Amino acid sequence: MADITDYFIDKFRKGLDQDRVDPRYFRPRAYRNAAVRFRKCSIDDFETRRDILIREAGLNAFLFRADMIPGCDLLSDSGTTTMTIEQWAAMMTGDEAYGSNEGYFEFKSQMGETFGPGLVDDDSLGGSSKSLFIFHQGRAAENAFFSVLKNQLQKGNASFGQHLSKDLDRELRERIELKIRSFSGEETVLTESSCIIPSNSHFDTTQGNIENKGMIPLNMPCREHLANDEEFLFRGNMDIEELDNLLATEGARVPLVYLTITNNTGGGQPVAMSNIAEIRKITKKYNIPFFFDACRFAENAWFIHRNEEGYASRSITEIVHEMFSYVDGFHISLKKDGLVNMGGALVIRNGGAFAEKYPDFTEGLTDYQIMAEGHPTYGGLSGRDIKAISEGLRTIVREDYLDSRIKQVGRFGEQLVKQGLPIIRPVGGHAVYIDVDRFFDGRADDGDFKAISLVALMLIAGHRVCELGLYAFGSYNDGVESPPNPRVNYIRAAVPRLAYEDQDLFSLAEAAGILAENRDKIPGVNVDYGRNLSMRHFKSRFSFKG
Ligand SMILES: Cc1ncc(COP(=O)(O)O)c(C=O)c1O
Secondary structure (H helix, E strand, O other), X not given: OOOHHHHHHHHHHHHHHHHHOOHHXXXXXXXXXXXXXXXXXXXXXXXXHHHXXXXXXXXXXXXXXXXXXXXXXXXXXXXXXXOOHHHHHXXXXXXXXXXXXXXXXXXXXXXXXXXXXXOOOOOOOOOOOOOEEEEOOHHHHHHHXXXXXXXXXXXXXXXXXXXXXXXXXXXXXXXXXXXXXXXXXXXXXXXXXXXXXXXXXXXXXXXXXXXXXXXXXXXOEOXXXXXXXXXXXXXXXXXXXXXXXXXXXXXXXXXXXEEEOOEOOOOOEOOOHHHHHHHHHHHHHOOOOEEEEOOOHHHHHHHHHHHOOOOOOOOHHHHHHHHHHOOOEEEEEOOOOOOOOXXXXXXXXXXXXXXXXXXXXXXHHHHHHHHHOOOOOOOOOOHHHHHHHHHHHHHOOOHHHHHHHHHHHHHHHHHHHHXXXXXXXXXXXXXXXXXXXXXXXXXXXXXXXXHHHHHHHHHHHOOXXXXXXXXXXXXXXXXXXXXXXXXXXXXXXXXXXXXXXXXXXXXXXHHHHHHHHOHHHOOOEEEEEOOOOOOHHHHOEEEEOO
């Protein structure tokens, strides 16, 4: 006989299930706070922040002191996680041996469990069968990867001719030529050995590392993304037709194809399993290796689980294993879905297309790693860091964690919309992207960089976000400013893992609402320093116009 408690249990359950429609009664977080950090400053102290911002930081959000931010610091979700008590406990057991520390073996075995069989399967610490390389963060792995790749290509005397094929899609050819001009600052000069590295969208450091080695990074986001299709749930996808055309005509100068999961630069949007499988098919057809930039692999898997047909009953771990079964290797900044404050890794599949094509690569990488990062078993990290990563990789695939995290980011996005901010929809896994072009409703003069002002005013309000648009991705050569192509013009509010509550994020949304109401009054900026520098958004200084 059903008693009254069953009746209420049924009511409670139905209340929880409303969370997708009406967040009046959403689930509690899957965790609770175990340590907190009190603020040093008050949200009311606007004038002090303004002084610091203008005098010390030159309106550059990267140069503003974190301890003077009383609200949300959403500059990055990278390395900003709050660790779990299990991670802190694991750190106490860190083995700081110089060679072959205990944590390395645990890490290697955990990487195998997290990413699936056949990918991290080396039983050697060096040599050509080694598949796992530790780095202190993602970009160190990228730099190592492209440095050694360049050496391998040079050793092989790679020569692909100075002209792009006539059969290359015209629009794609123009994009490649523009890219070459934007970093060579010259006419479209292609050397015999110029390589192209395509991706759905490269992250800025990946792009920087590729360009730094004289290679051409090429973004190929899917059409639904470019068309701003708000109904399409996998806007991180790559444009398959473009990729096929590129590999058919210029495959010889493509050493590998990349996919960033989720697509940070494109809006933090997920990539569908079907897209991953298609890319595998095409890369196999042309015998070209396929890699992930895998920073947010677990968040990507959650979206597949929720939104792609056939995956609702599959666990996150099963989905991750399938995703990674398609690739020949990957690099990862563990500062995101490794759930730690520092760490990175590079994995080359033994017997995969990349290892076959560049058989000396892992030997060269081991040498590089020893010279730049330390012994391969710690790679720039302390033994305690390595312990925290293994524990983080166990937590990150928990569905209750991912549910709390990604739905919180979604609620934050909706709150920004309520406050009148145009955002990229559907909201991705780790961040909300404010569409600067729509925010200024065509009123922004590209040369004015009003997004920099908007970010600066948010800082005065007490919250930090980040410009990822015309300034971060554009370039300045011979007095001419070129916007990124394809055009991206966003402000990113990246939510650190396990760190903020809705109240904090909603407070930021309200401050953003005040700026939206008064957008006509937001000035442009003068660039006082660094306009023509590489990676200029990290280094430049600005002042308000007028
Ligand atoms: C997609 C992507 N790739 C690479 C990186 C670089 O990683 P790291 O910051 O650890 O160097 C980042 C950092 O935000 C990223 O988002």
